[in-house]
Amino acid sequence: MILRKIVAFLGCSMAVLASSPVTALAAQGAAGTSKTISPWFCIPFAGLLFCIAVLPLIKPEWWESHQPLAVAFWSLLFILPFGFVFGAETAAENVLECLVNDYLTFIVLLFGLFCVAGNITMEGDLAGSPRVNIILLAIGTLLSSFIGTTGASMLMVRPVIKMNAWRRHRSHIMVFFIFLISNLGGSLTPIGDPPLLMGFSRGVPFFWSLHLFPIMLFNMAVLLFIFYWVDRKAYCRDIARGRKPDISRPGTKIKIRGIHNLIFLVMIVAAVILSGVLPDMPLFKTAEGHVRGIPVFGEVVLGFPSVIEILIILAAAFLSFKTTSPNIRKKNHFTWGAIKEVAVLFIGIFITMQPALAILKGMGSQLGLTENYQMFWVTGLLSSFLDNTPTYLVFLTTAGAIGFTSGLATTLGTVPAKMLTAISCGAVFMGANTYIGNAPNFMVKAISDENGIHMPSFFGYIRWSLTVLIPVFLLDTLLFFR
Amino acid sequence: MSNEEKNLYELAGRIYDLDEEVYHELGSSLGRVFNEKKEHCIEETFHLMQERNQAHILRNELALISNMARTIQDRAARHRIMVKYDAILKEVADLPASYIKGDILDKKMATLNALNLRSRFSENDHLIICIGRTYGCGGSEIGFTLADSLKINYYDVEIFDEVLKRLEVEKEQIHDRGGYPYQKGAKDSRYLHTSPAFAPTPKSTLKEKFREFNRYHGLPKRDAVFFNQSDLICDMARKEDFVVMGRCADAILTNNRIPHISIFITAPLEQRVRRVMEVRGYDKEKEARKFLTKLDKEHVKYYKFYTGRNWGKARNYDLCINSASYGIQGSVDLIMRMIDKKEERE
Numbered sequence: 112m113i114l115r116k117i118v119a120f121l122g123c124s125m126a127v128l129a130s131s132p133v134t135a136l137a138a139q140g141a142a143g144t145s146k147t148i149s150p151w152f153c154i155p156f157a158g159l160l161f162c163i164a165v166l167p168l169i170k171p172e173w174w175e176s177h178q179p180l181a182v183a184f185w186s187l188l189f190i191l192p193f194g195f196v197f198g199a200e201t202a203a204e205n206v207l208e209c210l211v212n213d214y215l216t217f218i219v220l221l222f223g224l225f226c227v228a229g230n231i232t233m234e235g236d237l238a239g240s241p242r243v244n245i246i247l248l249a250i251g252t253l254l255s256s257f258i259g260t261t262g263a264s265m266l267m268v269r270p271v272i273k274m275n276a277w278r279r280h281r282s283h284i285m286v287f288f289i290f291l292i293s294n295l296g297g298s299l300t301p302i303g304d305p306p307l308l309m310g311f312s313r314g315v316p317f318f319w320s321l322h323l324f325p326i327m328l329f330n331m332a333v334l335l336f337i338f339y340w341v342d343r344k345a346y347c348r349d350i351a352r353g354r355k356p357d358i359s360r361p362g363t364k365i366k367i368r369g370i371h372n373l374i375f376l377v378m379i380v381a382a383v384i385l386s387g388v389l390p391d392m393p394l395f396k397t398a399e400g401h402v403r404g405i406p407v408f409g410e411v412v413l414g415f416p417s418v419i420e421i422l423i424i425l426a427a428a429f430l431s432f433k434t435t436s437p438n439i440r441k442k443n444h445f446t447w448g449a450i451k452e453v454a455v456l457f458i459g460i461f462i463t464m465q466p467a468l469a470i471l472k473g474m475g476s477q478l479g480l481t482e483n484y485q486m487f488w489v490t491g492l493l494s495s496f497l498d499n500t501p502t503y504l505v506f507l508t509t510a511g512a513i514g515f516t517s518g519l520a521t522t523l524g525t526v527p528a529k530m531l532t533a534i535s536c537g538a539v540f541m542g543a544n545t546y547i548g549n550a551p552n553f554m555v556k557a558i559s560d561e562n563g564i565h566m567p568s569f570f571g572y573i574r575w576s577l578t579v580l581i582p583v584f585l586l587d588t589l590l591f592f593r
Numbered sequence: 594m595s596n597e598e599k600n601l602y603e604l605a606g607r608i609y610d611l612d613e614e615v616y617h618e619l620g621s622s623l624g625r626v627f628n629e630k631k632e633h634c635i636e637e638t639f640h641l642m643q644e645r646n647q648a649h650i651l652r653n654e655l656a657l658i659s660n661m662a663r664t665i666q667d668r669a670a671r672h673r674i675m676v677k678y679d680a681i682l683k684e685v686a687d688l689p690a691s692y693i694k695g696d697i698l699d700k701k702m703a704t705l706n707a708l709n710l711r712s713r714f715s716e717n718d719h720l721i722i723c724i725g726r727t728y729g730c731g732g733s734e735i736g737f738t739l740a741d742s743l744k745i746n747y748y749d750v751e752i753f754d755e756v757l758k759r760l761e762v763e764k765e766q767i768h769d770r771g772g773y774p775y776q777k778g779a780k781d782s783r784y785l786h787t788s789p790a791f792a793p794t795p796k797s798t799l800k801e802k803f804r805e806f807n808r809y810h811g812l813p814k815r816d817a818v819f820f821n822q823s824d825l826i827c828d829m830a831r832k833e834d835f836v837v838m839g840r841c842a843d844a845i846l847t848n849n850r851i852p853h854i855s856i857f858i859t860a861p862l863e864q865r866v867r868r869v870m871e872v873r874g875y876d877k878e879k880e881a882r883k884f885l886t887k888l889d890k891e892h893v894k895y896y897k898f899y900t901g902r903n904w905g906k907a908r909n910y911d912l913c914i915n916s917a918s919y920g921i922q923g924s925v926d927l928i929m930r931m932i933d934k935k936e937e938r939e
Contacts, residue, residue, distance in 0.1 A: 171656065175663075232622070234622070236810055237810055237811045238810045238811055238812050240811060240812050240813070240816065242811065242812075242813065243811040243812075246811075269623060272623045272624060273622060273623045273624060274811075275624070276623060276624025276625070276628060277624075277628055279628075347897075347898055347899075347901060348901060350816075350819075350898075350899055350900075350901075351844070351848075351899065351900050351901030351902070352848065352901075353629070353633070353823075353845070353847075353848025353849060354628075354629065355820040355823060355824075356810065356812070356820065358809070358810045358812065358817060358820055358821065359824070361808065362807060362808055363806075363807045363808070363809075363810045363811065441619070441620040441621070442620065442621065442622045443621070443622075443623065444619055444620075444621030444622075444623050444661075444664070446664035446666075448663070448664050560657070560660050561660050561661060561664055562621070562623045562624060562661070563623075563624050563625050563626040563628075563657050563661065564657075565653050565654075565656075565657055
């Protein structure tokens with residue numbers, strides 16, 4: 112069974128690599144300019160994904176203790192040949208650029224939210240039932256747009272796990288949690304998901320994303336409807352097996368401890384907003400229009416706005432730890448396992464996905480994408496495996512370069528509102544397609560795994576998204592992106 | 594129990610203890626791998642180890658325990674637990690592929706076999722008879738007469754009273770939706786005060802809904818009542834002999850490994866229609882028939898929801914009786930003969 116999955120995965124990866132228009136175009140481009148990145152440089156990325164998908168199934172113990180080794184192996188497999196072809200300096204610049212400007216802020220944000228949310232605990236005897244779960248998922252989804260998908264995920268994951276602790280069948284709850292809170296919910300404001308923040312810094316008005324509300328509401332309603340029936344079936348199975356929550360005390364008492372940490376959460380959200388606003392301010396720009404910062408290596412500069420963001424987030428995390436009783440963390444089963452796993456895996460993902468992003472960047476405008484539905488699906492499918500922020504930017508640039516005369520005026524050109532909607536929804540929604548599509552996905556999986564929930568494997572999760580999400584996205588295409 | 598089985602039970606017990614130890618060491622409040630009663634978990638793990646096609650579930654559960662164990666902060670405690678875990682994992686890996694080669698016997702079912710009634714109840718167990726019945730087949734009367742003959746308690750509406758006390762709910766709002774309400778000391782009149790089973794609950798205001806949400810821990814009222822009722826039935830089963838009518842008591846007791854006898858009583862629809870017309874005063878046969886069909890559907894739905902079983906399917910009961918063939922006293926005699934109490938009582 113596992114072998115068949117591996118063969119299927121390898122087959123798909125190779126087929127995508129060999130037949131995708133991006134690859135074909137990149138190869139043509141390579142003939143024209145000697146310094147164009149070959150699609151073969153994407154092999155380490157595919158290899159790393161393969162490891163993430165398959166090794167937990169066939170060698171779980173080994174994978175758990177050797178993750179850093181696998182990540183280092185695939186990263187070096189990209190860096191060394193890249194250095195050989197393009198020169199050591201270019202390779203170092205490329206890797207440092209991605210580590211300093213993408214990975215560092217990404218992991219610091221995750222770290223900050225992980226620490227702060229881990230210091231808030233909810234005590235109470237609300238019993239996880241389809242009704243309660245729907246309410247929690249709906250609240251979390253709406254919250255995502257205001258404190259970010261990662262913030263909302265970290266804040267909600269433990270209460271959801273706790274309320275459903277009495278149940279046996281609960282992995283589906285976490286799957287829908289990832290669909291809704293970790294992804295879909297972040298579509299309403301630039302704070303919700305990094306791609307939208309990128310759009311905001313490229314001239315898309317701050318509140319423009321609220322236009323996505325009907326689409327988000329539709330998706331949320333459909334997914335919650337499906338969830339209700341899936342959860343109801345699982346709930347009945349649990350009851351039929353004799354499981355029951357402890358409701359011996361009349362009345363529900365809910366107590367939130369460590370609530371002062373919400374201040375630190377707001378601090379982090381403010382830091383994220385600042386990171387989107389500050390680079391456009393004259394104070395932070397050089398005469399050439401570049402962002403001022405600390406030179407790291409060659410042309411790699413750690414921008415001052417990023418430094419400010421990092422400092423604020425780290426201060427929030429530090430203060431949160433200092434002002435909260437360790438007992439709360441103990442109650443929350445707070446461990447470093449989840450953030451460590453995400454930090455290790457995503458450093459490899461960030462490094463090895465660079466060639467794929469570079470190819471995409473170079474070929475984006477040559478893909479011939481002119482329709483809304485094309486933008487939605489291509490942005491979405493690539494965001495399922497690549498970082499959705501650069502993917503969003505590539506297609507926003509592509510749309511801006513098409514030469515539309517009416518629509519939203521961004522710094523990248525005029526983009527029709529419907530097309531921008533399609534790109535935004537694709538980037539935000541389809542991060543839910545895989546565990547690696549969006550960082551909170553993996554965090555939620557890791558925290559659930561640590562707390563007695565048997566989460567689906569990489570392929571098991573994709574099966575969920577193929578059967579639940581893809582049909583919903585097809586409906587979206589018919590209703591909103593035709 | 595063979596030596597092999599004893600060893601398996603002991604191993605299952607150690608797996609449970611390991612999970613408990615990990616959970617206590619972590620001090621977490623987010624739940625654990627084995628979140629049922631100890632004896633249930635041990636028995637379930639024992640069965641998982643016995644059945645070849647279930648081995649992957651046990652491995653998954655062990656993996657979850659180890660996931661949690663690896664997050665223990667205290668090094669010494671983590672080491673101690675991981676040593677235990679490794680030892681258990683090795684023992685599980687060394688287990689024979691299956692203990693059930695060549696035999697079709699389902700031990701779980703066999704212990705509940707009607708032919709084994711004598712061995713089903715130990716000296717410490719109480720005699721509990723669960724009766725499920727279709728409306729209008731005389732099931733309530735059979736149950737009451739049976740309880741009377743055995744000189745044990747008969748529970749129907751009383752269970753609700755107890756449950757309602759626990760939930761602090763206004764008594765008048767709840768009716769016995771399962772059949773004829775039984776009133777002590779009013780044997781003859783109890784059939785007259787019939788309330789329709791599964792009648793729709795009156796609409797409540799938003800404020801009331803919110804109050805209910807709070808009162809029942811976010812659960813639907815029906816589920817909260819069911820859970821409390823389950824607790825109550827199990828508590829009573831540990832204290833006294835009784836006959837219980839409906840309430841999915843058979844499934845509840847099975848899930849809690851409490852020995853009991855389950856009986857289903859029904860009668861052809863025509864007889865039930867006639868009886869309902871007499872008791873409920875229906876003039877038209879069509880109305881009575883419609884009423885019974887609707888009730889049966891509701892019963893099927895309710896039973897399926899809470900037990901996952903099919904209501905009235907013979908395989909779920911020790912004995913199924915067509916009360917039209919035996920009458921009320923005949924059915925009682927049949928049950929008494931089955932449980933071998935008639936001679937003893939006489």
